[in-house]
Amino acid sequence: MAVLTNIPNNTSARDWRDTVNALIKRIAALEAAGVPVEIPAPAFTTQPSISPTSGTAGSTLYAATPGTVSNGAVVSRVWLLNGVAISNGVTALPASSGTLAYQETASGPSGTTMSTVQVAAVTAATVTPAPAPSFISQPSISPNTGTAGATTFTATAGNISNGSITSRSWTINGTVISTGTTASPASSGTLTYQETATGPGGTTQSTVQQVTVATAAAAAPAFTTQPTVTPSTGTAGTIYTATPGAVSNGTVTSRAWSLNGSVISTGLTATPASAGTLTYQEFATGSGGSASSSISTRTVSAAASTLALSPNALSITSKAAAGTLVSNISNVPAGVTPTITPNDGRLIIAGDAASGWKAVVGMSPLSAGTINYVVAAAGATSASGAVTVSAASSASGAFFTDPFFTNGMFARS
Missing domain, CATH: 2.60.40.60 (Cadherins)
Structure with missing residues (x-):
């Protein structure tokens, strides 16, 4: 095989060996004859190149085409992004924007040589923001009216896209009373309910749902125990005595003894003067109304x-x-x-x-x-x-x- 005078890229190992051996022999012959021999440094006869020359961070793969070297070979390469090495191979995938530089180093018997720097622009990737959560349907609450201390309100959750409900809030007159799906206001006023949805794109609040809570009606008085009358039998002239009943949500405000339908006393005692039917009843009053006790009845016999x-x-x-x-x-x-x-x-x-x-x-x-x-x-x-x-x-x-x-x-x- 003829000895090469120029070593192109992709030269086989045998051609490299024959060329170097021939060069060594010539140098040895010249030195033996007393003729000084200068070996030239490696040189890039063609510079490396990269493609593409622009791209996007995180998605564009940059590739190098190595340069052609005389009197040596490429022994190293480096990719720099904004001055920081990110690869030493023939490709690089920059993760962020900036200036991408590529350079090769050639080495031969007479030293090393650097190629020119190849430069490409790397732009930042376009980030498409995640859509914010959205209420496809708003929440609702039921019933639409109620009474303080008596009504439990229940929320039906809204329908969410791009997120989910992460919090709820019930307020009565501006004060939070519940963060669940139900609320039982103890006082009257305006009851509101609102949901907050969260997703990759942020947070969104529902429209405010509200109802009016009425004041609870006062409980009506009631006799928890009925009044009693003693004695159980008697004659005209006997003194009958009442033991008052017990009343919730009110007090006894009047009482009446009647003999044969005519009132004979409004106190706790009565003395019927003649025979007949004696009755006793109490009347209670409170903020919720009035109530009557049961009627106690006694038969009064004629006096002996x-x-x-x-x-x-x-x-x-x-x-x-x-x-x-x-x-x-x-x-x-x-x-x-x-x-x-x-x-x-x-x-x-x-x-x-x-x-x-x-x-x-x-x-x-x-x-x-x-x-x-x-x-x-x-x-x-x-x-x-x-x-x-x-x-x-x-x-x-x-x-x-x-x-x-x-x-x-x-x-x-």
């Missing part, structure tokens, strides 16, 4: 009468005839026959309801002294009297002539 004796003290002789009047008896309840004690025949009951009841001398003999007697009748208070008996000198012939024997209560013997 007191028997009256006229006279209740009498003096007679031991010979007083049977049927002699001892005392008239009054206030005997209808349909009742009075009785007398002692019941030993000395004094007996005579008469009837039509003509009047009487205590009279009976058939048993009287002895001198005092007879203390008691007249009683069912449903009435008994009465007592006394008969003073004095001794008599002779018998009276009027024993069977007293008119009381004509009513059939006594029989002649």
Whole structure:
């Protein structure tokens, strides 16, 4: 193979070897003959180039076409971005904008040579910002009206593009009361709800949803315990007493006792003067209205009468005839026959309801002294009297002539 006088790119290793060996022999022959030999330094007969000459950071791959070197070979290369090495191969991919430079170094027997610097422009990549979140549909809240302390409001979330809901806020009159999906305002005013959506493109807030919360109506009074009345039975003249009921959301402001439908007292006690139906009821008032208790009812019986004796003290002789009047008896309840004690025949009951009841001398003999007697009748208070008996000198012939024997209560013997 002929020895090369110029070593082009892509020269085979054999051509390099033959050329260098021939050069060494010539130099050795010249030196042996005393002729000085100067070996030329490596030289770039063609400079390297890069393509493209402009591009975008992060996406454009720059590639080098090596230069052609005489008297040596390229032994190193370097890519610089803004003066900082980013590659030593034949390609480079700059990550940021700036000036990209490429240079090769050739080395041979007589030293090294640098190629010219090849330059390309690197522009910053165009960044397309992520779209901001957007409410495709706005949130809503229900119900659309409510009452403080009684209504729970619920939110239906909005529909979001390019993000998701990251926070919620309920406010009543500007004060946050909840960050969840429900709120139960304790006071009246304007209730608002708003959502915040977040995504790669930032944050967006929904429109503000609002409703009016009304003031809760005051609770009506209520009897938690009913009033009671004592005693459970009684007669006219009995004092009845009420124990007041307990009231929530109010107080007892009035009370009424009625006898047969007519009010007889507005206090805690009542004394019915006659028989009939006695009722008691309480009335409570509060900011939420009024309430009435249940009605307590008592049956009032007529007061027991007191028997009256006229006279209740009498003096007679031991010979007083049977049927002699001892005392008239009054206030005997209808349909009742009075009785007398002692019941030993000395004094007996005579008469009837039509003509009047009487205590009279009976058939048993009287002895001198005092007879203390008691007249009683069912449903009435008994009465007592006394008969003073004095001794008599002779018998009276009027024993069977007293008119009381004509009513059939006594029989002649």
